[in-house]
Amino acid sequence: MTQTFLLDGREVPFRDGQTIMEAAAAAGVYIPHLCHHPEFKPHGSCKLCTVDIDGRRGAACTNRAVAGVRVQSETAELNADRLTLVQMLFVEGNHICPSCEKSGNCQLQAVAYRLGMTTPHFSHFYPLRDVDASHPDVLLERNRCILCELCVRASRDADGKNVFAVGGRGIRARLIVNAASGRLADTDLAADDRAVQVCPTGALLRKRQGFAVPIGRRLFDLQPIDAVGPGQESGGEG
Amino acid sequence: MAQQDNSPPDCDLAAIVARHGGDSHNLVQILRCVQERCGTLPARAIDELARRLGLPRVRVEAAASFYHFFHAESHGAYEVLFCDNIIDEFHGRAELMQYFCERLWLEVGKVSEDGLVYVNTTSDIGLADQAPAALINGYLVPSLDKARIDLIAEMVRQRRPLAQWPSLLFDVADNVRQPGPLLADGYTPGEALHAALALGPEGVLEELARADLRGRGGAGFRTALKWSSCRRAPGGAHYVVCNADEGEPGTFKDRVLLQRHADLVFDGMTLCAHVIGARQGFLYLRGEYRHLLEHLEAVLARRRAQGLLGRGIMGRAGFDFDIAIHLGAGAYICGEESALIESLEGKPGKPRNRPPYPNTEGYRGQPTVVNNVETFACAARIALLGGEWFVGLGTGQSTGTKLLSVSGDCKRPGIYEYPFGVPVRQVLHDCGAADAQAVQVGGPSGTLVSWREFDRRIAFEDVPGAGAFMVFSRERDMFEVARNFSHFFARESCGFCTPCRVGTSLLRQTMDKLAAGKGSAYDMDIMKQLMHILKTMSHCGLGHTAANPIVEAMADFPEAFERRLKALDFEPAFDLDGALQTARLITGRDDAWAHIVAAAECDDRGACALPPSSDSP
Ligand SMILES: Cc1cc2nc3c(=O)[nH]c(=O)nc-3n(C[C@H](O)[C@H](O)[C@H](O)COP(=O)(O)O)c2cc1C
Ligand code: SF4
Ligand code: SF4
Ligand code: FES
Numbered sequence: 001m002t003q004t005f006l007l008d009g010r011e012v013p014f015r016d017g018q019t020i021m022e023a024a025a026a027a028g029v030y031i032p033h034l035c036h037h038p039e040f041k042p043h044g045s046c047k048l049c050t051v052d053i054d055g056r057r058g059a060a061c062t063n064r065a066v067a068g069v070r071v072q073s074e075t076a077e078l079n080a081d082r083l084t085l086v087q088m089l090f091v092e093g094n095h096i097c098p099s100c101e102k103s104g105n106c107q108l109q110a111v112a113y114r115l116g117m118t119t120p121h122f123s124h125f126y127p128l129r130d131v132d133a134s135h136p137d138v139l140l141e142r143n144r145c146i147l148c149e150l151c152v153r154a155s156r157d158a159d160g161k162n163v164f165a166v167g168g169r170g171i172r173a174r175l176i177v178n179a180a181s182g183r184l185a186d187t188d189l190a191a192d193d194r195a196v197q198v199c200p201t202g203a204l205l206r207k208r209q210g211f212a213v214p215i216g217r218r219l220f221d222l223q224p225i226d227a228v229g230p231g232q233e234s235g236g237e238g
Numbered sequence: 239m240a241q242q243d244n245s246p247p248d249c250d251l252a253a254i255v256a257r258h259g260g261d262s263h264n265l266v267q268i269l270r271c272v273q274e275r276c277g278t279l280p281a282r283a284i285d286e287l288a289r290r291l292g293l294p295r296v297r298v299e300a301a302a303s304f305y306h307f308f309h310a311e312s313h314g315a316y317e318v319l320f321c322d323n324i325i326d327e328f329h330g331r332a333e334l335m336q337y338f339c340e341r342l343w344l345e346v347g348k349v350s351e352d353g354l355v356y357v358n359t360t361s362d363i364g365l366a367d368q369a370p371a372a373l374i375n376g377y378l379v380p381s382l383d384k385a386r387i388d389l390i391a392e393m394v395r396q397r398r399p400l401a402q403w404p405s406l407l408f409d410v411a412d413n414v415r416q417p418g419p420l421l422a423d424g425y426t427p428g429e430a431l432h433a434a435l436a437l438g439p440e441g442v443l444e445e446l447a448r449a450d451l452r453g454r455g456g457a458g459f460r461t462a463l464k465w466s467s468c469r470r471a472p473g474g475a476h477y478v479v480c481n482a483d484e485g486e487p488g489t490f491k492d493r494v495l496l497q498r499h500a501d502l503v504f505d506g507m508t509l510c511a512h513v514i515g516a517r518q519g520f521l522y523l524r525g526e527y528r529h530l531l532e533h534l535e536a537v538l539a540r541r542r543a544q545g546l547l548g549r550g551i552m553g554r555a556g557f558d559f560d561i562a563i564h565l566g567a568g569a570y571i572c573g574e575e576s577a578l579i580e581s582l583e584g585k586p587g588k589p590r591n592r593p594p595y596p597n598t599e600g601y602r603g604q605p606t607v608v609n610n611v612e613t614f615a616c617a618a619r620i621a622l623l624g625g626e627w628f629v630g631l632g633t634g635q636s637t638g639t640k641l642l643s644v645s646g647d648c649k650r651p652g653i654y655e656y657p658f659g660v661p662v663r664q665v666l667h668d669c670g671a672a673d674a675q676a677v678q679v680g681g682p683s684g685t686l687v688s689w690r691e692f693d694r695r696i697a698f699e700d701v702p703g704a705g706a707f708m709v710f711s712r713e714r715d716m717f718e719v720a721r722n723f724s725h726f727f728a729r730e731s732c733g734f735c736t737p738c739r740v741g742t743s744l745l746r747q748t749m750d751k752l753a754a755g756k757g758s759a760y761d762m763d764i765m766k767q768l769m770h771i772l773k774t775m776s777h778c779g780l781g782h783t784a785a786n787p788i789v790e791a792m793a794d795f796p797e798a799f800e801r802r803l804k805a806l807d808f809e810p811a812f813d814l815d816g817a818l819q820t821a822r823l824i825t826g827r828d829d830a831w832a833h834i835v836a837a838a839e840c841d842d843r844g845a846c847a848l849p850p851s852s853d854s855p
Contacts, residue, residue: 046736047736057774085736085771091744092739147739165299167296167303170728170729170730170733171733171739180284180285
């Protein structure tokens with residue numbers, strides 16, 4: 001017998017051990033997310049996927065589905081709070097969408113559109129962050145990093161390399177790389193590593209691919225993020 | 239490089255790694271040891287540790303860059319960190335620190351030019367009853383005043399090693415003002431353990447359940463439930479962890495318990511091991527309590543010699559248990575139990591996703607009991623005196639007694655033990671606080687109790703908390719209290735989740751904007767919005783409570799905030815006219831045209847009153 005739970009009033013089946021996010025994706029329901037990717041271990045840090053589970057809030061990507069619970073996701077209140085989180089991510093870094101190579105393929109931008117973001121709402125932090133252009137094939141643009149640790153997980157679990165980690169703490173947390181010099185060029189990162197492909201923003205970019213697809217014809221220019229299948233959101237980099 | 243030659247003689251990484259069993263789980267302990275012996279954690283040390291421990295370099299660097307007390311650059315021979323909890327602030331921390339800097343020509347946050355001294359601030363160090371206080375080379379220095387600063391400056395100038403400084407500088411008082419049954423003297427080491435062995439594991443659990451003991455670390459979880467679920471949980475090994483991180487500003491009772499009643503605490507841990515079947519225990523001691531290390535190691539050694547630890551405890555074949563002390567390295571978040579376990583495993587202290595909880599998957603993924611120091615002490619007393627005795631104290635939902643760490647504006651700061659249910663007013667009376675306008679109970683993440691509510695009681699069902707009791711007299715500015723706490727949370731956020739990492743910084747920024755007289759009602763709304771996001775979307779308790787002190791102060795002392803609002807709608811944080819100041823200085827101009835017209839001088843259609851054209855150059 002399949003077990004089910006209610007997601008926005010609709011019955012969603014799930015297998016034992018599946019998270020709410022996984023069960024929703026299998027049923028074709030989109031829950032906003034940034035640090036989640038179906039191929040990698042759930043992380044639970046961006047909190048964009050926060051849903052209401054029987055009156056208590058929790059992250060859909062880390063909370064297991066439980067038979068019979070009522071989960072709310074597409075409510076005005078939750079989407080308003082998700083929008084606030086996205087605005088917080090925008091002011092925390094330095095984002096320059098109109099001139100960013102990732103524009104149109106960027107999940108941060110796409111989810112901001114979906115949530116109806118029109119202003120950053122908060123004062124910008126304008127942090128000073130290092131750009132690392134040392135690697136022959138990959139650019140690390142920390143100004144755009146949202147610390148989702150997808151590259152950390154992909155490098156460790158898919159590429160078997162441990163190129164990345166988050167160092168520091170609090171608002172000073174930053175992406176660090178596996179080299180005494182601190183330079184990407186001195187790591188064993190390769191251009192076609194999964195770590196480079198899964199970055200949801202323009203923080204990790206392949207060099208010499210700039211504007212190969214013109215803005216306006218990119219992944220999220222053609223369809224909103226909730227119409228792109230799970231795990232396909234970073235397809236634009238491919 | 240020259241640095242290699244300057245390394246102190248016992249700065250031998252190979253030896254330090256070997257002493258920790260070459261085990262990467264001990265990375266934080268190893269880093270601490272290297273930092274303490276070598277003075278820094280330079281890139282080459284990170285390289286070598288990674289190689290020796292077989293870890294990716296990034297993992298070592300991630301841990302080394304997470305903790306406040308680790309640093310890659312030298313902090314000189316003397317690192318002086320002034321505690322900037324609000325109690326210290328109200329007792330003149332800023333003036334004393336400036337005085338110290340002037341005496342030695344120092345700049346805050348920088349090593350002196352001769353490479354001798356480094357001065358900065360640090361979060362609460364567990365000495366609120368002896369404020370203002372500092373941490374010098376990792377050791378507590380209480381009750382600072384100008385005379386003591388002079389003495390310290392003199393020691394530094396003479397380049398005397400810390401061991402030769404007058405010991406009175408490091409004399410930390412216990413200040414036990416009102417002992418009760420928990421703090422009673424005359425305890426014989428092993429007494430409670432003996433009683434527990436007679437009761438057997440199930441018998442101990444019954445007494446704890448009868449006593450209705452609830453955790454003293456803040457959350458008040460029922461100890462019998464925690465222990466019995468851990469006992470039942472399958473696993474290759476079970477662990478006992480004593481949480482002595484005590485990072486909540488204003489709390490210091492665990493320091494006193496460990497100083498005066500270590501055997502009671504260790505007996506509590508050992509009888510817990512008996513109940514859950516653990517062979518290994520850890521005391522996670524906050525780095526700020528480094529001064530207790532030798533004392534506690536000596537107690538453990540004595541207990542081993544007495545047969546109270548080690549193999550065949552109290553003659554029982556098969557009852558094997560030992561306790562290792564892990565020192566923290568400056569991170570309030572490591573008091574959160576899953577972050578603490580991450581730290582015990584050698585990683586940055588970031589809270590895990592829960593469930594699973596530690597009692598089923600804790601240290602190394604095995605069933606683990608984590609309890610506060612005071613909880614273990616209570617458990618030992620209950621094993622000895624019975625659950626019935628314990629329920630006889632306190633209230634319906636809060637049995638037993640509670641240690642309060644009293645500090646701030648009162649005549650007799652220190653430790654007070656009361657049965658649960660004591661009214662705030664009574665504590666104020668006993669500690670000699672005649673003029674209080676508010677008490678922060680349970681620290682910044684606790685509850686602000688204003689003078690209107692002094693009849694409220696200290697109990698899980700009314701005002702809960704780990705026991706911090708910070709008194710603020712009528713002359714104190716409650717806005718500054720809230721602003722200080724906003725800085726605390728922003729500094730201590732681990733940075734894992736978006737709401738807290740960004741939200742605590744936004745709160746701090748907004749409170750600073752108000753303090754600068756640039757706030758408006760709009761900013762008050764922003765703070766309320768941030769509170770909602772923090773409370774409902776954060777990953778752990780730090781984020782959940784980070785906005786509480788601000789929101790409660792706003793509700794209880796609105797005038798302290800309103801006084802600071804410049805306008806009732808919106809006021810930009812960015813001062814356009816101020817930004818032109820450099821340009822005015824360069825051009826030597828200060829005429830009206832060299833200034834931005836304030837919005838107030840414009841009418842509602844946007845037409846602004848410009849200065850007459852004759853002024854233009
Ligand atoms: C941010 C944060 C800091 C904490 N700090 C401490 C602490 O310093 N000491 C402590 O015993 N518990 C602390 N706790 C609570 C622990 O997570 C845990 O609940 C407690 O150690 C359990 O012990 P108890 O049941 O005996 O209270 C903290 C919790 C949070 C969220
Ligand atoms: S570089 Fe990209 S994938 Fe890595 S943490 Fe930053 S945003 Fe995430
Ligand atoms: S709430 Fe704060 S301290 Fe807790 S996990 Fe999130 S960032 Fe870290
Ligand atoms: S997608 Fe769930 S927390 Fe980021």
